[in-house]
Amino acid sequence: MRIEKIKAKMLTENIDSLLITDMKNIFYMTGFSGTAGTVFLTANRNIFMTDSRYSEMARGLISDFEIIETRDPISLLTDLSASESIKNIAFEETVDYAFFKRLSDATPGLELLATSNFVLELRQFKDDREIDLIKKACAIADEAFMSALKFIEPGRTEIEVANFIDFKMRDLEASGISFETIVASGKRSSLPHGVATSKMIQFGDPVTIDFGCYYEHYASDMTRTIFVGSVDDKMRTIYETVRKANEALIKEVKAGMTYAEYDKVPRTIIEEANFGQYFTHGIGHGLGLDVHEIPYFNQSMTENHLEAGMVITDEPGIYIPEFGGVRIEDDLLVTENGCEVLTKAPKELIVI
Ligand SMILES: [Mn+2]
Known part of the structure; x- marks a missing residue:
């Protein structure tokens, strides 16, 4: 109790x-x-x-x-x-x-x-009912993302895309968005928190979408970067590095891992690909009733350990000023032996 x-x-x-x-x-x-x-x-x-x-x-x-x-x-x-x-x-x-x-x-x-x-x-420690509600909030975000893939095209503005996603989530029974939806296209994708503007999406743009909803008071928080029309080699390398970092962490995480290690696993992959200086934020945070809540992670937290029942985000990113950026964010439920990935939208490089 x-x-x-x-x-x-x-x-x-x-x-x-x-x-x-x-x-x-x-x-x-x-x-x-x-x-x-x-x-x-x-x-x-x-x-x-x-x-x-x-x-x-x-x-x-x-x-x-x-x-x-x-x-x-x-x-x-x-x-x-x-x-x-x-x-x-x-x-x-x-x-x-x-x-x-x-x-x-x-x-x-x-x-x-x-x-x-x-x-x-x-x-921090979610019970079964809370986990079910977070799962539902994640499923709504997944479905909104899949619909957005069909909606995004050159000529649409970032705000139109954000509105589409927000409406779609409400249509799927979300009570609201869990934070202002981020749609950052083209060079703007180098802004980790580029809120949607009236900029038109163009052929060749990366588009980073960071969004989530509340379902019966519980939040989801997910990010995907997709590409419109084409993707150049440098962006492809950046994308695959971020994806590798995100997926490596999913493989490593389990109860008992230190907060320092949680940050270190993906950061090391990004550093080894020589993009370390462009991963400018923390690896993630807890979520539940608030979209950002404890735990937070950094490399000095060697005494704190993940425990089963925590729901946390895994969100590595690389942001190159005046060029563009990529972030991939999933919500994870920590278990004794690993984790359950609650956000299920695809992560292979998508060009629409
Ligand atoms: Mn987040």
Whole structure:
């Protein structure tokens, strides 16, 4: 149970009370998906505060919390802290300054403890239902990509392609896109995060498409680079290097691999092909309720190990300024002995 795990962690870290304000963390803990809510946990009480718009919904939805209707959760904390003899309140460090100021003004005499990733550390490990939802989000992205292959042609703008993909994913029952769809064509493909523009796609262009959707609150995130009309030898070499890096990592990954090694396997392949200086970002990230969430990877993380149940991306890229770039990104479920690739769109070099 999620709540028991959080309570155990509070005990270990000498936290008397925990204030959860991040709506995705609140959803994770309670199943509540409205726009206003605050969770306050003490050793003895699980409190969910929301305003009158949501209190009835919350009462029907959330069984293991006391529901308190209020427009001002912070002012309630003073009373609650006194009645529960609390000495400290842990809060999520992602709150904004105005919130922190109100919190600290309302709780004189109490120690405020900033926490980072308190709930997110639990969110790293997906249960079977979460995995099914992520798989569905990935399947929607796969299908949208296959449709886009038939839609992309010289004369279409990047924005038209992005709109097509976004609509297609919604048509396939996505609740929305998980981030602004990237369509970067021609030289613009050297921009790792080139959001779609009114540039027309031309014969000979590489087109990098990075996109994903939410399905029942869970995200997918996928990238493919395809070529329109033709592909030159240098681009072909770049493409095959990125693909080799992506696929080598898929073969190597399993529970127990260090975060450093996760980054190193594909990066070494790209370096050995003399493109190392053009792989300018991290190899990937976790995904779930957020499209980017912990874990993140870099080569100094030799003490962190992948564990079964994590869903992470494998997204090597090579970006040559004023020339073009390639990225291939898959979503992987880490297992004890390897991984399951959740995004299944083809990766052989595609020229349309
Ligand atoms: Mn990504």
